[in-house]
Amino acid sequence: MGERAPLCVGIDPHAALLTEWGLTGNVGGLERFTRTVVEALADRVAALKPQVAFFERFGSRGLAVLERAVADARAAGALVITDAKRGDIGSTMTAYAESFLTPDAPLSSDALTVSPYLGFGSLAPAVDLAREHGRGLFVLALTSNPEGAEVQHAVAADGRTVAETVLDRLAEHNFGAEPLGSLGAVVGATLPPLGDPAAAVSERALTAVNGPLLAPGLGAQGAGAADLPRVFGASLRQVVPTVSRDVLRAGPDRAALRATADRWAGEVRAVLDGAAP
Numbered sequence: 175m176g177e178r179a180p181l182c183v184g185i186d187p188h189a190a191l192l193t194e195w196g197l198t199g200n201v202g203g204l205e206r207f208t209r210t211v212v213e214a215l216a217d218r219v220a221a222l223k224p225q226v227a228f229f230e231r232f233g234s235r236g237l238a239v240l241e242r243a244v245a246d247a248r249a250a251g252a253l254v255i256t257d258a259k260r261g262d263i264g265s266t267m268t269a270y271a272e273s274f275l276t277p278d279a280p281l282s283s284d285a286l287t288v289s290p291y292l293g294f295g296s297l298a299p300a301v302d303l304a305r306e307h308g309r310g311l312f313v314l315a316l317t318s319n320p321e322g323a324e325v326q327h328a329v330a331a332d333g334r335t336v337a338e339t340v341l342d343r344l345a346e347h348n349f350g351a352e353p354l355g356s357l358g359a360v361v362g363a364t365l366p367p368l369g370d371p372a373a374a375v376s377e378r379a380l381t382a383v384n385g386p387l388l389a390p391g392l393g394a395q396g397a398g399a400a401d402l403p404r405v406f407g408a409s410l411r412q413v414v415p416t417v418s419r420d421v422l423r424a425g426p427d428r429a430a431l432r433a434t435a436d437r438w439a440g441e442v443r444a445v446l447d448g449a450a451p
């Protein structure tokens with residue numbers, strides 16, 4: 175991740191955070207919050223991850239704030255991973271992919287989170303468009319929330335968990351790419367350690383993805399940097415650690431936002447450096 179902090183910070187303007195920052199709970203507050211985060215962090219962290227839900231809540235004016243944030247963050251050199259978790263039948267998936275992955279789209283992003291739970295093949299239009307335009311996807315495999323297990327831990331006829339099936343499909347797409355392919359997975363940092371009977375994927379499957387592993391769950395959801403080696407094992411070098419509320423709570427002071435992001439960056443760097451090939 176170069177000179178930038180090896181960290182993705184989420185832009186999640188929760189109603190409670192707007193209040194904590196002394197902002198009004200309207201689109202004006204949303205805009206102030208979002209602009210502050212982008213101005214404080216877009217020049218120092220590897221990636222910013224706006225959570226679309228918090229912008230959609232305000233309708234078209236919220237989406238206008240999101241558009242500007244995406245453009246400003248990219249202009250400042252941060253990668254923008256738009257967290258929209260899109261997934262639908264293939265023909266509709268094309269429209270979702272065009273909304274986030276084509277260069278001229280108002281919400282044109284470096285990467286998009288997508289859901290494979292209408293079948294991995296339904297994501298084909300997004301895969302094709304990401305390839306065509308040099309963008310990335312993060313496919314939900316093992317999410318950080320405990321409820322995800324009832325779907326993602328289910329065992330298919332061949333003995334693999336559903337999550338492992340998703341990882342294996344990504345591995346097919348990224349096979350041979352160097353240093354890594356652009357199709358990644360979402361794998362929560364909150365998961366049980368590899369080898370634990372409750373872990374639904376193997377170290378082999380994670381490593382074989384040969385693409386980035388977006389790891390939410392740090393901070394507010396309880397995971398820490400020290401958990402990453404236990405959860406990811408040999409795939410640690412692929413991990414993109416991501417944190418939202420734990421950094422955002424430091425605002426609205428820009429220096430405090432930067433200091434908190436720097437602290438997280440230091441902690442994850444210490445762990446990731448140990449995994450460098």
Ligand SMILES: O=c1ccn([C@@H]2O[C@H](COP(=O)(O)O)[C@@H](O)[C@H]2O)c(=O)[nH]1
Pocket residue numbers: 184186225257316317318319360361362390391392393394395416417418419420
């Ligand atoms: O498995 C997942 C996938 C996505 N998320 C999203 O990441 C952030 C986490 O926010 P925190 O404040 O750091 O808990 C949020 O936007 C989620 O929708 C996730 O948590 N887990």
